[in-house]
Amino acid sequence: MGRDRESAAAADADGRGGRTELNRPRYVTLPIILVFALIGYVYYVTVFCVIEDWLGLRTASGLGNAATFTAFAIMCLTTYAIAVLRDAGHVPSSFLPDMEDPQVVVHEIKRKGGDLRYCQKCSHYKPPRAHHCRVCKRCVLRMDHHCVWINNCVGHANYKVFFVFMLYTVIACIHSLALLLGFAYDVHKGQIHSGGSLKTSHIIYGVLLFPLTLAVSILLGWHIYLVAQNKTTIEHYEGVRATWLAKKAGNVYAHPYDLGTYENLVLVLGSNILCWICPTSSHIGSGLHFPSSYHSRLETMPR
DSSP: HOOOOHHHHHHHHTOOGGGGGGGGOOOOOOHHHHHHHHEEEEEHIIIIIHHHHHTTTTHHHHHHHHHHHHHHHHHHHHHHHHHHHOOOOOOOOOOOOOSTTTTTTHSSSSSSSSOOOOETTEEOOOOOEEEETTTTTETTTOOOOOEEETTTOOOOHHHHHHHHHHHHHHHHHHHHHHHHHHHHHHHTTTOOOSSSSOOHHHHHHHHHHHHHHHHHHHHHHHHHHHHHTTHHHHHHHHHHHHHHHHTTTOOOOOOOOOOOOOHHHHHOOOOOOTTTSSSSOOTHHHHHHOHHHHHHHHHOHHH
16 A cells, blocks of 8 residues: 555656556456457458558569558557556545635536545545546546456546557558458459459458448547547546536536647647657646636636
8 A cells, every 4th residue: 555655646746647557457358369469460461461462562562551551550559558558547545636726616526416526435536537447446537438458448648549549540451451452453453464363361351351440430530529529438428418407407518628629639639749649648747637618717707
C-alpha cells in the first residue's frame, strides 16, 4: 500500500497521474495473441503473396508498396503494444475533490442524490469522468470502455494511442484491400504476363479482409465522432438518457465537456496537428480535472 501511495503521489506531482504502471497482473490473453497473429497474417499475405505475385518485390512499384505497407504494419504493432501495456489511468489514493472549485458542484455529483461521487468498492472519491471497471476492479480516469482485445481499459492515458492504432489499422486494411482488388482486376483482364493468378489463398484472404476493414472502419468512425464531441462511450450513452430526461422536463441537455470541434480535437490529440497521428500523450495532464463549457461561460461573463 505504501508503494502504491508513493507512485500515485509522484504521478500526480508531475501532472501525468494516468501514466503510472498497471497495478494489476498483466496477462497475454487469447484475444491479444489473435490480434498479433492477424497482423502478421495480413502483412505476410499482402507483401509476399499479393504484391509479389502482382507487382514483384524487385520492381519500383512493388518495393514502394511493400515499404509503405511495412511502415503501416510497424505502426500498428507499436501502437497496439502500447495500448496493451500502458495503464489507462487510476485515481490517486490521495485524491480529494476541491470544494472551492465552482465546477465541483456541477460535475462531481452523482446523478441521483447530489452527493459527491464516491466509489464504495475502491473507497475513495471519483474525479469527473472517472468510472469503476468491474474487470480491472478499480476506478479508471476518463474511462471509455474495457476492451478485451487489449486486456485493458481504454481510458485517459491510453485513449489516444488506442485511437491512433485504429487509424493505422484502417489505413493498412484499405491499402491491402486496394492491392488485392487491383491484382484481381488485372488477373481478370489478363494483364498479368508473369504467370500470376488468383489462388485459393487470395480468395480466403479477401473474404477475411473485407469484413475486417469494414468493422475497424466503423469503429474508427465511431471514435472520430466521440473525439469531435469530446465524449467517451460511457458519456455518450449517459447523454442519451440525460437528453431524454431533459426533454421530458422541458429543458435542453448539452454535454458539459464539448468545447467545439477543434478544441475537442486538441484536448484529445494535442495542439500540434503533426503529432495527431503519433502515439504521444504529453499533453493529456493528470486526468483529474477537465475544462468544461460551464467554465468557459464563466470566463466570458462580464464582471
